[in-house]
Amino acid sequence: MKKIIFTGFSPNLTGRDVLVALKFLCLPWKWFTLLDACGPIGFSLINGKYIKIAEEKLKQYFKIKYAYTFDSGRSALYFALKSLRAGEGDEILTQAYTCVVVPNAICQTGAKPVYVDICNDFNMDPEDLEKKITHKSKILIIQHTFGLPAQLGKLLLIAKKYNLKVVEDCAHSFGAKYNGQFVGTFGDIGMFSFGADKTISCVRGGALITKNSELADKIKQYQNNLPLPLMSKTIQHLLHYPLFFVGKPLYGIKIGKVLLYIAKKFNIINHIIYKPEKSGHPVPFYPARLANALAQILINQLQEVDEINDHRRRIAKLYTNFVHNKKVRHPTSDIRHPKLRYTILTKHPRKMHDYAKKHGIILGNWYNTVIAPADIDLEKIGYKKGDCPNAELLASQSINLPTNRCTTEKDAKRIVKVINQFNRPVA
Ligand SMILES: Cc1ncc(COP(=O)(O)O)c(C=O)c1O
Structure with a gap:
């Protein structure tokens, strides 16, 4: 049987991630361990030391002062925009050729997305950007599509000229550099996604980085006010690992295909985008904080x-x-x-x-x-x-x-x- 080659389908998944997921899944008596009780070897499913460790690792990697994790890139983006005071009456410039969760995050702040065309590198066209700016324009989201940095030199000059705040959408570009500097460190805030198909992944997660202490305080406040992720959602995300680990190699003989189909159909694994999100509505279980168990998987991937x-x-x-x-x-x-x-x-x-x-x-x-x-x-x-x-x-x-x-x-x-x-x- 020929190996099936996948482009998506949790491409970062390793045996080690599966072991971490199974460790959390198979030791239910640990799920309810309180954060305060987390000793050096203690852990709990939704809250614990790995969240802070992941944030520290992000700070070290980007050599930046502040990093905060969230349940996803889309939640992180929403809070980045809120921290920059996006709201009713504001326009936020974002490129077309993107994912619906980006305009959703904009609309959820009350602001209006304004779409900018792209160049042939799939990134924002600076010329079209300038045409789309109005007196209501407040924030510019610069997406680095597929890991290729956008034309930051030109885009940042335009942002400066029109006094726009900048959020870099680095959902596709963790570790990419522009003129030797990491993308995500140029704008006011950098946003990352750790979704299943991203550069590094913990099935679902996201982060914001910034060097601005005032913005950091606001982001931290938003993060502190967030609920912990649901236990049921976290279990669902962890189940993703053993199911994909078994399902992918068996995909070619249909068993894997059926297994993954059933797992999705019956909500045993998560959906990347939920139905309400497709028509601009939020889902009840997010936004939330990043789960401790997922943070441990993220830490392992960050090292690689x-x-x-x-x-x-x-x-x-x-x-x-x-x-x-x-x-x-x-x-x-x-x-x-x-x-x-x-x-x-x-x-x-x-x-x-x-x-x-x-x-x-x-x-x-x-x-x-x-x-x-x-x-x-x-x-x-x-x-x-x-x-x-x-x-x-x-x-x-x-x-x-x-x-x-x-x-x-x-x-x-x-x-x-x-x-x-x-x-x-x-x-
Ligand atoms: C360009 C872009 N920005 C942001 C996001 C949001 O990331 P997440 O799936 O972690 O919410 C995505 C998701 O695929 C994306 O493609």
Whole structure:
């Protein structure tokens, strides 16, 4: 049986993460340990020492004074915007070719998202940004898509000119650098996601970093006022590990596929985006703090982030050098950056997905609509067709190739071969 190659599907998952998850899951008498009672070997499921340790590690990694964790990147973004006093009557500039949770976070503050078009590198177009600024513009969200830094030099100059506060959305770009400096450390606040498919992951988590002490105080206050994550949600997130660990290798013989389908259908594992979020509504169990158990998994992954990113660079280089199908465009072949996913463009993305699938390769679909996922209500988040034509065009042609550490060089060569063979199969 040929190995199935996945682009998403919890690509960072390791046996060690599974052991940590099982340790928490299988010792229920420890779940209720009080934080104060957490000795050096004590732990509890939702609250405990690992949250602070993870925040310390983030500070050390970015050499920055303040770092705070949250249940997700979307919650972190919401609190970043709140700390910058976003609210009714304000406009927040954000790029199209993004995930719906970004405009949702904006709308939840009462502010209005204003969509800026992108360049061919999938990042914000400085020229279009300047056109979209009005007297109501207050905050600029700079997204570093797929691990490729945005044009920070130009964007930050514009932000300065119009007195805009800046939040860097580094959901895709943990460890990426611009002119030798980590992205996330340029703006007023940097936001990170530790969702299942991100650079490093604890199934669901997020963080904010800042060097500004006033902002840090506000963020900390928001964090302190948050409820602890639900026990049931935390268990659900931990179950993700053994289920994916077993389900992925068995996917090819359908057992894994059925197992993961059932697990999702019956809410045994979490959904990346819940149904209410697709029409701009919050979910009842978030925002919350990061769970202690997930923080321990995050700490382990943080220790390996540079290795993980080097692997991504190596795999991306292979695609850059060897994918030479004339029907494929590589809009960003700069191999210095740790690409979360290597995105190519084709006029026939659906057919390429199907073709690769026949060869045991599940390619990624970020972003196949101007604001993803495809089944959201664009009107609810204030996007009108034609607002960002280049983002719409690139979204209609995007396909991602995996760069994650489960993708070996041998796998990448298999992908290259399949992509090069793809020749617009007859419908
Ligand atoms: C560009 C971008 N920003 C923010 C987020 C939010 O991250 P999270 O899933 O941790 O809430 C995502 C999620 O995929 C994203 O793609």
